[in-house]
Amino acid sequence: MDRNIISYLHLEESFSRSGGNAAPAVLSDCYREISGSDFYAAAAAFAERLYEREVWNQPVIIRAGHRLETPAMFLGALLSGNYYVPLPDDMPEEKVREVMGKLQAEEVYTYDDVRFVRKPPPQDLLNGLREARGRLPEDATLYVVFTSGSTGEPKGIVKSHRGMAAFLDSYSRAFEFSEGDVLACQTPFCFDASAKDFYLMLQYRMDFHIIHREMFFRPSELVGLLDRRKVTLLQWVPSALSMLSQVKAFDRDVPHSLREVFFVGETFPAGQLKYWKEHLSGAVFVNLYGASEMAGVCCSYVVPDGWDGGAVPLGKALPGQEVFLLREGEIIQEPGVAGEICVRSDTLAEGYLDAQEESREKFGSFYRTGDIAEYDREGNLCFLSRQDFQVKHMGHRIELGAIESTAECMEGVDRAGAVFSEGRICLYYQGDADKRRVKEFLEKKLQPYMVPRKIICLDMLPLNRNGKTDHMALQQLR
Incomplete structure (x- = not known):
């Protein structure tokens, strides 16, 4: 497996003068609609800026607004042999400076640093960028995502090129995605869950539409947008999906092209899931499970047509990943016995930023998620609670x-x-x-x-x- 995500996804052809057919047909946000070629040209222009300043294998901090400039900067950072660090666009300056100090970075980039141009990058620039990526180490960082957890202290999780490549390989073996898919991205780019959307779009050259939070307060318009754009694929959190079902948004119309709905990050309330399934009977609904300490997800469960309205399992491990339950040092195999979910996979993060001891403890031969689950009789993992969400009563x-x-x-x-x-x-x-x-x-x-x-x-x-x-x-x- 190629060690660099640009090569793994065969993206270099997308930056060449003849690479138009290797790009998505269209990308959009609430501000503009552009072609895939224009998107790649903007990414290459941002990469050129970093390359000319001799920035290499360094953190590129980005205020990650929910607009097309953000993924263009992500891609430009990677193209130039660097790694990106997404931060909320409304993060207080004090917190931003704290992150800059941790990374020893001197600059923060915003959407003002990107211009969507139609000029393809010159070949000598592409050659120089390829050489810069070729010098990256085997365990090169892809991006660093900061999560505050329960302490409020920014904590960096280091993701690698090889980890993301391993996830995309596993995910693609589990589900049949294609270049004909159209993806609507709801998750803000500062959150790790958005990486599934970004890299899946790059892998399959999917048309890509960014959905802004404000659209969820205008559900009829949102449904119309999904239908008009012929969206086929959603990877949303249940709280976003529920904002449509709670107001019965599909009673008037439905997004007719939608064929796959993946939900992740929390429990999808049974009543809300039932509404979605009743109104989109031809779509497949999939529960995903993962953690910030890995690339993507590690488990999935396809909700069957005969689902009885009970709690939806987390399912089973994706191809090439190992997920098991541990209780008092023993691996659990029998159903109905609670244990901690543990993961052994090439998708795991490299560790925590500047926290070697904690990284060794958490990322030894496997990763302990802190989530408690049990097996059902079909061998599916069923989520119970967080380990720190247990009480004695x-x-x-x-x-x-x-x-x-x-x-x-x-x-x-x-x-x-x-x-x-x-x-x-x-x-x-x-x-x-x-x-x-x-x-x-x-x-x-x-x-x-x-x-x-x-x-x-x-x-x-x-x-x-x-x-x-x-x-x-x-x-x-x-």
Whole structure:
């Protein structure tokens, strides 16, 4: 497998004068629509700027706005033999300077540093860029993504070229993507989950449309956009998908070309998934599972046509990856026994930035995700909770995530969040289900010691920047 992602994806032809057929036909955001050739020309122009300044194998920090300039800068950084570091475009300056200090970087690039031009790059420039990439080490960095975790301290995760190539190989063996696919990207580019969209677009030269957050507040327009652009593929978080189903956006019209809906990052509430499946009966729905410490994802589960509305499993490992459960040092194989999800794969990150001891501890012969799951009778992994989301109550160790996923299987519960406060379990939910009916439903499905003492309906559950339920905000509610 080629060590550099540019070569692995055979992208060099896309930058040549005759490379028009090797590019997507069209890319768009809310500001413009451009051809694939123009996109590659902009990336090459950004690469030329770095090359002329003799920037090589260095971090290229980018304020990653949700617009076409951002992926063009990503590609330009890679083309010039560097690696990119995406930051939120609204990150406070103090935090940006903190990241710059960690990386010993002197400059931050923004969309003002990109111009979409129709002029193809000269061959001597392409030759120089190829030579620069050829000098990269075997374990060259592809990008560094910063996540604050629970501490608020920026923490860099180092991703490699070979890790991403391994993921794309695994992903493509599991699913049949093609150059005819049209992809709509919802995830902001500062989040690691967007890498699946970016690199899949490059691999298959897919038409690529960036969906801005504001569009989700105009659901009819969003559905019309997906239909007009003939979008075939979505890789969205359930909270984004639910914003359409909660307002019954498909009652009037549907995106007729949509054939694959991948969801990742959190539980897809059963009622919302049911709505999507009922209105897009010809589409395939796939639950994906992964972690920021790997390229892409490691597990998948195709939701069957006869799905009964229960919790959707994480599924099984993608080709070429090994995923197993560990409990007290022993590998678990029998169903119904909880253990920590562990991953052994070439897709794993190189480690944490400037944290060698922690990297050795977390990325030894395998990676411990901190997620707790169990096997069902078909051998699928079923998510229970985060390891740090367990509580001890009435002498029992309880997975709060299991309470949430059970509640979300009930008709009328759109989203649920469970917290442990002042010695009792509290459940918050949004939806039109009656609180008494919710409690009765949980009493039938859960062990008595797991049934929440307090159940509260909110108009909207608080969400964090990742679009997931903000449990810290729920803890502060009274």
